Amino acid sequence: MKIDLERMGDPRVFRRxxxxxxxxxSELHYRELNAMIKQAALDGATLMEIENVYxxxxxxxxxxxxxxxxxxxxxxxxxxxxxxxxxIVVDRNAQDxxxxxxxxxxxxxxxxxxxxxxxxxxGGSIFIRGSxxxxxxxxxxxxxxxxxxxxxxxxxxxxxGEYMAGGVVVVLGLDxxxxxxxxxxxxxxxxxxxxxxxxxxxxxxxxxxxxxxxxPEEADLEKLRELVGRFCAYFGGDPAEIMAGGFVKLAxxxxxxxxxxxxx
Amino acid sequence: xxxxxxxxxxxxxxxxxxxxxxxCVRQCAFEAHRYDADEDAVFVDESKCCGCLRCVTxxxxxxxxxxxxxxxxxxxxxxxxxxxxxxxxxAETGGVLLTGMGCGRELPIYWDxxxxxxSQVTNPSIDPLREPMELRTWLGAKPDRLDSQGEGKRRRIExxxxxxxxxxxxxxxxxxxxAISYNTCEALARxxxxxxxxxxxxxxxxxxxxxxxxRHTICQVASGRFGVHADYLExxxxxxxxxxxxxxxxxxxxxxxxxxxxxxxRTRMIPEGSDAISPAPHHDIYSIExxxxxxxxxxxxxxxxxxxxxxxxxxxxxAAIASGIVRAGADIVAIDGIRGGTGAAPTRIRDNVGxxxxxxxxxxDDRLRAEGIRNRASIVVAxxxxxxGDVIKAIALGADAVYLGTPALVAMGCxxxxxxxxxxxxxxxxxxxxxxxxxxNPELAARRxxxxxxAWSHEIMEMLGGMGINAIESLRGNRLRLRGVGLSREExxxxxxxxxxx
Numbered sequence: 001m002k003i004d005l006e007r008m009g010d011p012r013v014f015r016r017x018x019x020x021x022x023x024x025x026s027e028l029h030y031r032e033l034n035a036m037i038k039q040a041a042l043d044g045a046t047l048m049e050i051e052n053v054y055x056x057x058x059x060x061x062x063x064x065x066x067x068x069x070x071x072x073x074x075x076x077x078x079x080x081x082x083x084x085x086x087x088i089v090v091d092r093n094a095q096d097x098x099x100x101x102x103x104x105x106x107x108x109x110x111x112x113x114x115x116x117x118x119x120x121x122x123g124g125s126i127f128i129r130g131s132x133x134x135x136x137x138x139x140x141x142x143x144x145x146x147x148x149x150x151x152x153x154x155x156x157x158x159x160x161g162e163y164m165a166g167g168v169v170v171v172l173g174l175d176x177x178x179x180x181x182x183x184x185x186x187x188x189x190x191x192x193x194x195x196x197x198x199x200x201x202x203x204x205x206x207x208x209x210x211x212x213x214x215x216p217e218e219a220d221l222e223k224l225r226e227l228v229g230r231f232c233a234y235f236g237g238d239p240a241e242i243m244a245g246g247f248v249k250l251a252x253x254x255x256x257x258x259x260x261x262x263x264x
Numbered sequence: 265x266x267x268x269x270x271x272x273x274x275x276x277x278x279x280x281x282x283x284x285x286x287x288c289v290r291q292c293a294f295e296a297h298r299y300d301a302d303e304d305a306v307f308v309d310e311s312k313c314c315g316c317l318r319c320v321t322x323x324x325x326x327x328x329x330x331x332x333x334x335x336x337x338x339x340x341x342x343x344x345x346x347x348x349x350x351x352x353x354x355a356e357t358g359g360v361l362l363t364g365m366g367c368g369r370e371l372p373i374y375w376d377x378x379x380x381x382x383s384q385v386t387n388p389s390i391d392p393l394r395e396p397m398e399l400r401t402w403l404g405a406k407p408d409r410l411d412s413q414g415e416g417k418r419r420r421i422e423x424x425x426x427x428x429x430x431x432x433x434x435x436x437x438x439x440x441x442x443a444i445s446y447n448t449c450e451a452l453a454r455x456x457x458x459x460x461x462x463x464x465x466x467x468x469x470x471x472x473x474x475x476x477x478x479r480h481t482i483c484q485v486a487s488g489r490f491g492v493h494a495d496y497l498e499x500x501x502x503x504x505x506x507x508x509x510x511x512x513x514x515x516x517x518x519x520x521x522x523x524x525x526x527x528x529x530r531t532r533m534i535p536e537g538s539d540a541i542s543p544a545p546h547h548d549i550y551s552i553e554x555x556x557x558x559x560x561x562x563x564x565x566x567x568x569x570x571x572x573x574x575x576x577x578x579x580x581x582x583a584a585i586a587s588g589i590v591r592a593g594a595d596i597v598a599i600d601g602i603r604g605g606t607g608a609a610p611t612r613i614r615d616n617v618g619x620x621x622x623x624x625x626x627x628x629d630d631r632l633r634a635e636g637i638r639n640r641a642s643i644v645v646a647x648x649x650x651x652x653g654d655v656i657k658a659i660a661l662g663a664d665a666v667y668l669g670t671p672a673l674v675a676m677g678c679x680x681x682x683x684x685x686x687x688x689x690x691x692x693x694x695x696x697x698x699x700x701x702x703x704x705n706p707e708l709a710a711r712r713x714x715x716x717x718x719a720w721s722h723e724i725m726e727m728l729g730g731m732g733i734n735a736i737e738s739l740r741g742n743r744l745r746l747r748g749v750g751l752s753r754e755e756x757x758x759x760x761x762x763x764x765x766x
Binding site for chain 1: 562
């Protein structure tokens with residue numbers, strides 16, 4: 001498929017008002033849309049409002065400038081894959097692979113998201129108002145001063161934080177009573193770094209081997225207050241009320257979960 | 265617990281020749297040699313010897329001999345010495361057996377059962393010393409048809425995707441920083457740049473010091489996504505999604521936490537001291553459609569300027585899988601056979617899982633041709649090449665180029681002792697220990713690599729010339745120039761070649 005940016009000249013598709021860009025994505029293939037976003041960012045746009053997004057993939061990928069991309073509609077898979085810098089706000093649901101291998105930036109989804117949210121993520125933050133699918137935060141990792149954050153407003157499915165090697169995941173469970181535990185199973189399987197905070201409790205049977213449950217300490221609570229504060233700033237709600245629900249912290253017992261597996 | 269394991273080797277010292285210089289003591293990271301000042305003697309603990317021959321090679325008076333321990337285990341075709349020792353080791357540790365390098369089992373090596381043709385009388389052979397001989401190879405998707413625009417000098421071919429230009433159809437296989445030392449990575453990078461070919465980072469990320477060789481670098485994206493950063497993707501000439509590896513098809517890998525130093529942590533972008541775990545599958549790829557999604561995500565992230573390769577291990581259904589990979593949009597399909605090397609793999613998996621590359625290559629090339637999609641991706645094969653004869657046969661079987669892993673390490677000094685997983689490589693290759701890795705001088709190692717590839721390239725030219733062919737392109741997939749010797753009808757059918765004499 002040949003991509004040209006001719007449609008950037010069509011005011012029904014692309015309008016520009018100083019640093020503020022409007023795109024109507026209703027008839028755009030993802031390659032056209034992403035080429036436009038990249039070009040507009042290089043031309044100095046700081047805010048892009050994209051209307052009528054219908055499943056276009058990889059939005060925000062390959063853009064390395066701190067632009068704000070506001071999506072009206074439903075972005076396709078791998079929103080912000082390998083993303084390095086932008087802020088993306090989605091006004092409704094997102095699909096699979098939000099923030100796949102993301103490096104920096106911020107993604108805010110005012111709906112729910114599909115599977116493998118924040119897979120391999122190593123920096124930046126993702127806030128999801130609703131729930132997420134399976135294997136969220138799988139293989140999320142941190143290094144040096146990079147510490148990724150994923151905050152989920154409602155629930156998640158199984159294998160949350162599988163192979164997690166760093167970063168912070170918060171599941172607020174706002175869709176249920178804090179007394180009712182998280183139902184997802186195999187949470188933190190193979191986890192060897194980072195921390196997961198759950199509002200409300202979890203049945204130990206639903207945890208992966210090698211995960212330890214503890215009461216959050218003051219440093220944890222401070223981090224939680226900051227993240228809950230950001231969550232409420234994006235989506236509304238009372239931070240104090242959410243904090244009052246009480247949290248548990250999940251952390252790995254070892255940085256070397258398979259250290260004794262082999263005969264040397 | 266008393267160990268029942270017998271030393272694999274005997275180390276014999278000719279005391280008349282030994283001058284007590286202690287080179288062997290300093291050179292052996294396994295601490296097999298020990299100098300006793302009181303007795304002014306060097307002692308050996310044979311149980312620690314890995315057989316890498318570093319001490320033998322460096323001993324200035326040639327006082328040392330290492331040979332296989334001649335002690336006989338009771339004669340038994342079934343319970344060989346190797347089987348016994350492995351069982352003792354597992355009984356003593358309860359662990360999964362680990363090993364390094366490629367499978368060395370007595371599986372048939374088809375390269376040795378295939379012979380090449382040469383011209384006699386009718387079409388004359390060509391002397392590459394006097395006449396031009398083309399080894400240049402382009403990797404990447406070729407369009408179904410070419411359109412051209414414009415006239416004369418301004419005429420442009422359209423529809424050609426991004427390509428990799430190789431001056432010789434050999435590249436260096438994926439070997440990660442972590443499995444090998446930084447100096448070794450640098451030697452591979454320098455040699456690739458000098459040779460006009462490519463080396464592959466493996467899944468361990470790319471240190472920024474090596475970005476300057478980016479135009480000769482293929483960067484890998486594996487299930488752990490180590491070091492997969494926008495800069496890394498942009499630095500590369502091409503990207504490779506690693507699905508599988510010939511030495512350990514179907515499983516992931518664990519780089520033990522003690523090897524994750526500050527530099528490794530920074531390069532892989534993972535926490536220092538934690539295990540670096542590569543899950544067995546990519547968790548965003550559970551289908552061909554998902555694979556397509558990652559291929560296009562990488563293309564989008566690099567603005568459609570780079571070819572994307574997908575590397576798989578050679579397994580039973582490689583042909584069907586390769587077809588799916590091509591249809592998913594890969595520009596290059598890389599296939600790694602059962603003899604492919606590794607820094608660490610469970611022994612049983614390395615030795616029992618996968619199929620020989622010769623058969624996989626023939627099957628994949630056939631399948632892609634039968635489906636009319638062979639032009640849409642290049643085929644690169646890896647796993648078990650030992651010399652230029654193997655390489656040229658692979659090209660005649662249908663490969664566009666080969667990946668050389670073990671041969672590259674051997675060129676730099678590796679003696680295939682299979683102890684890479686210990687991190688104590690005495691040759692300074694498979695180690696992160698600064699004392700050991702200093703032993704490999706990147707400039708000299710690059711020279712050895714360049715020498716070897718130049719020699720192989722010249723041998724390939726001679727063999728091409730002998731067949732009356734003056735471009736490697738004309739041999740590609742030209743199986744009529746191959747014949748099998750001592751192969752069954754079924755093997756010949758799969759390889760798509762005739763028997764010698766036919």
